[in-house]
Amino acid sequence: MKKTAVALSFFVIFLLTACSGSGIRGDLDQVLNDTFDAEEEYRAVQDDLEKREKTEQQLFEEIMALTQEEQDQVAKQAQTALDSADERLEFLKTEKESMQSAEENFTDIDKVIKAAEEVAVKADVEALKAKMKERFTAHSEFTKAYEKLIERQKELYEMLKKEETTLQLLQEKAAEVNEQNEQVQLAVTAFNEVTKQVNELKDATMKKIDESEE
Template identity: 70%
Template sequence: MKRLGKMAMVSSLLMLAACSGSGIREDLDQVLNDTFDAEEDYRAVQSDLEEREKAEQLLFEETMALTQEQQGEVTDQAQEALDSADERLGFLQTEKDSMQAAEENFAEIDSVIESAEEESVIADLEALKAEMLERFAAHDEFSEAYEELIARQKELYEMLQDDQSTLQMLQEKAAEVNSQNEQVQLAVTEFNELTQQVNSLKDSTLENLSESEE
């Protein structure tokens, strides 16, 4: 039986240092810090998700090691895994709500762009906006893939509770789970790469703004 895959940790925005002064840089700094603050719940559930996944993986392996004569114990442990999967869905919803709030806060960058006058500054801000929106879209794709992963895992756990399920049926469902987990890993990688790009672009944009305001 293949292992159920674990989700890679997702990256977050880097917090900014407080900015003094006035102008476009300070306005952008405020928008980015508000966006970072809105992602607090998203960051907070990462360790909870990872802990649940590790515990669920161990529980699944222990359940698969039980024999047909231990069906009662199999049923109980499969139910525990189902409860854990539902709990992960709750954590994921918290994460999604946090990211939605962050995206709403980030929309304030439009007013920063509108107040900018230099073409180079506008170009930098537009590029940062585009990259950040792509990051939010990537998180949506991750969430969709991860929800589908949990759905297939729950199907597997429910099959474990059914004493009519054969080993072949379980293996086929486990293969579906692992295939979907590969999609999750790809989505995580894409999101992490975009987060790194946003952080880099954010730093260069703020640096350029500081130079232009000197």
């Protein structure tokens, strides 16, 4: 076999932070803190996902450096990569559930909107709500793309286990993996960007609330 490249994904996250306060600010703080806490498991699995991705990349490179005479070793390492991919699916499931819980917690922002008396403050909190909904949607799009990526990678690993698989077929599947990885990276970029916007909007909203309560 000749070595062929396949890129796996890794993404950086921005953390949603909240402040402390009273009144409308305090209520908004509570919603944001509850949402942030609900995302704890989402944040917790990031290192595990990264480690599995790096391990699989290394395994793939080692496999492609082997020869047909070493098929037993190829099959063994390919199975290890498959097991790792399945673990990533479990981590992704945990991440999805964590984000879904956060989204449910964030619905309490409707109470903050209802309680806001100043038109400008109400409008800002509504804008924050809309941006957070956009963020949750962006994460959902990412998970769909990432699940599809893992599916393609597992197909590649299964092909590696079969001695009759040709180099051409491997290269074609690797191209599919790389193409899907590009979609994942686009989804990651979109999610990170909207998360950054959420934090900026949150800061601006808190500042406006502080000014209105002075």
